[in-house]
Amino acid sequence: MMSLFVLPAARRLSAACVLPLLLSAAPVFAADLRHGEDVFAQECAECHSVREGKNKKGPSLFAVAGRRAATVSDFAYSDAMRQAGIVWTPAALDAYLANPRKAVPGGKMKYDGLADTHDREDLIAYLAGLK
Numbered sequence: 001m002m003s004l005f006v007l008p009a010a011r012r013l014s015a016a017c018v019l020p021l022l023l024s025a026a027p028v029f030a031a032d033l034r035h036g037e038d039v040f041a042q043e044c045a046e047c048h049s050v051r052e053g054k055n056k057k058g059p060s061l062f063a064v065a066g067r068r069a070a071t072v073s074d075f076a077y078s079d080a081m082r083q084a085g086i087v088w089t090p091a092a093l094d095a096y097l098a099n100p101r102k103a104v105p106g107g108k109m110k111y112d113g114l115a116d117t118h119d120r121e122d123l124i125a126y127l128a129g130l131k
């Protein structure tokens with residue numbers, strides 16, 4: 001319980017001095033799901049719903065974690081995404097969300113990427129809980 005309150009405060013300190021602490025205390029510092037949900041609302045919700053079967057400009061992200069790319073049956077993916085051969089592991093999501101055009105060249109997600117590592121971590125933890 002404590003860690004949920006300590007973490008946002010810790011993040012305000014410089015990343016350089018907090019990171020080693022976070023790594024060494026990894027099990028104590030859980031990802032901040034509420035922050036992940038906020039990041040989703042700000043960055044992704046314009047184009048994605050987390051409701052099963054609800055596509056917007058992008059496909060539904062319900063249960064996206066662990067599934068193969070381009071498998072929402074009624075969404076028209078780009079050829080690039082259909083042929084990417086990606087499985088949405090946390091690492092694959094991290095690479096795609098950091099730089100969609102680099103991870104899937106020719107893909108049609110018009111999003112420049114989420115630069116902040118912590119934002120991506122919390123967002124991916126939030127996405128992993130959608131099932």
Ligand code: HEC
Nearest residue numbers: 043044047057058059069070077078081107108109110111
């Ligand atoms: C401007 C609209 C837009 C925004 C903003 C956007 N996306 Fe997308 N997203 C898309 C589109 C369109 C696709 C389909 C890409 C393709 O077919 O190449 C997609 C595809 C994806 C996929 C692959 C899904 C699958 O079924 O294989 C994931 C994962 C994803 N987006 C996550 C996100 C996340 C998380 C964010 C927020 C950080 C985000 N997207 C922001 C439009 C968007």
